Amino acid sequence: MIGLFCFVLAGLASPFKSKLRLEAENAVLRHQLIVLRLSLHGRVRVTNHDRWFFIQLYRWFPSILQVLTIIRPETLVRWHRVGFLRYWCWKSRSPEGRPQIETDLRALIRRMSVENPLWGAPRIHGELLKLGFEVAQSSVAKYMVKRRAPPSQGWRTFLRNHAPDIAAMHCLLSPTIGFNLLYAFVIMRLDRRDLAWINVTANPTAEWVARFLGMGLRVT
Structure with a gap:
């Protein structure tokens, strides 16, 4: 995290793009040394913070793949794809809201709407409340059987x-x-x-x- 903070400060102070790329590569090299020093028994241990650091620099400067030594470039690309997938899975998660009603109650609503075609959502909602079911009228309208309206004649057909x-x-x-x-x-x-x-x-x-x-x- 300290290396990334130093890189951001150096990037803001430098007006040259080539110098920024050089700073990014130096930051990657320094961070790789830090990871090697913290590793035990000769096995490289990369934490999630290290992955995040490498992925962010790779997003800004793809040229850092040339100076990676402790990890393979395809491994970094795979980390980036996995992080991208997890991020959008988190963004597209279902929002919290009213829980779905039970399957038996949904079947009852459909049956009542089929057997009583003249009943609308308010009437079925009232009958369900009499039976002791706590359900909203909007939920009743959602699970009712949708009937197709008869096709209406056009103006030309009406005149004919x-x-x-x-x-x-x-x-x-x-x-x-x-x-x-x-x-x-x-x-x-x-x-x-x-x-x-x-x-x-x-x-x-x-x-x-x-x-x-x-x-x-x-x-x-």
């Missing part, structure tokens, strides 16, 4: 199926040559696009509009 029974109504305004205004109410069938009803007035009233709206409803 119901066009004979639909009429379009429109009220329009038309000026005359004498600068008067005429109000026309038009009803047209959609299936054949023929004119079913038309009426024109110069003084439209609410009764006139209501009468022809009713006429349009009778035409459809």
